[in-house]
Amino acid sequence: QQPVQSPQAVILREGEDAVINCSSSKALYSVHWYRQKHGEAPVFLMILLKGGEQKGHEKISASFNEKKQQSSLYLTASQLSYSGTYFCGTEGSAGGTSYGKLTFGQGTILTVHP
Amino acid sequence: NAGVTQTPKFRILKIGQSMTLQCTQDMNHNYMYWYRQDPGMGLKLIYYSVGAGITDKGEVPNGYNVSRSTTEDFPLRLELAAPSQTSVYFCASSHSYEQYFGPGTRLTVT
Numbered sequence: 214q215q216p217v218q219s220p221q222a223v224i225l226r227e228g229e230d231a232v233i234n235c236s237s238s239k240a241l242y243s244v245h246w247y248r249q250k251h252g253e254a255p256v257f258l259m260i261l262l263k264g265g266e267q268k269g270h271e272k273i274s275a276s277f278n279e280k281k282q283q284s285s286l287y288l289t290a291s292q293l294s295y296s297g298t299y300f301c302g303t304e305g306s307a308g309g310t311s312y313g314k315l316t317f318g319q320g321t322i323l324t325v326h327p
Numbered sequence: 328n329a330g331v332t333q334t335p336k337f338r339i340l341k342i343g344q345s346m347t348l349q350c351t352q353d354m355n356h357n358y359m360y361w362y363r364q365d366p367g368m369g370l371k372l373i374y375y376s377v378g379a380g381i382t383d384k385g386e387v388p389n390g391y392n393v394s395r396s397t398t399e400d401f402p403l404r405l406e407l408a409a410p411s412q413t414s415v416y417f418c419a420s421s422h423s424y425e426q427y428f429g430p431g432t433r434l435t436v437t
Contacts, residue, residue: 215369243424245424254417254429254430254431255426255428256428257426260424268424300370302370312358313360313375313426314372314385315370317371319368319369320367320369
């Protein structure tokens with residue numbers, strides 16, 4: 214089942230904060246976050262693993278509530294470069310890793326204005 | 328490193344035609360994936376591979392076939408193209424958890 218993201222879209226001014234949520238109906242092994250700019254390929258932001266481990270490139274923070282199968286991505290002091298569509302991808306927990314076999318949400322469009 | 332490369336960038340097919348979308352990576356990654364992305368939607372996994380000679384179906388495999396004879400290449404074959412296959416196709420590769428995506432192929436079936 215596809216995870217559900219909320220909100221569908223958010224508009225910010227530079228410097229404002231935003232939270233993007235991702236909710237799944239199944240038990241999760243990991244949650245991955247990607248950002249896609251218009252006309253470009255998705256780019257990896259962060260992975261959150263069952264058990265609390267997190268790995269990512271940028272100064273973007275996220276949380277993973279294993280009991281509720283929910284993850285949230287926190288964008289603080291937003292910059293113009295944060296604009297794009299954010300996708301969460303989930304990996305089910307049965308048997309551990311499924312080698313990156315991700316199910317992606319429908320995306321959240323983030324627009325940051327000067 | 329070129330990363331993940333895909334050819335062609337654009338293609339228009341007539342209904343019933345066949346074609347192969349090419350994907351090559353030069354990072355020596357074992358895991359490779361094919362996704363499709365319909366307008367305004369998320370990515371859906373078509374097929375994936377965990378190494379040369381090993382492939383498996385993803386969420387939406389019908390109408391597609393793949394092969395993986397080398398670590399570098401993971402072509403996607405469309406047989407008997409249908410309008411429902413109009414989409415942007417992304418190939419990705421991974422060493423562990425981070426997936427690196429190619430630039431995509433925009434396919435239109437008319």
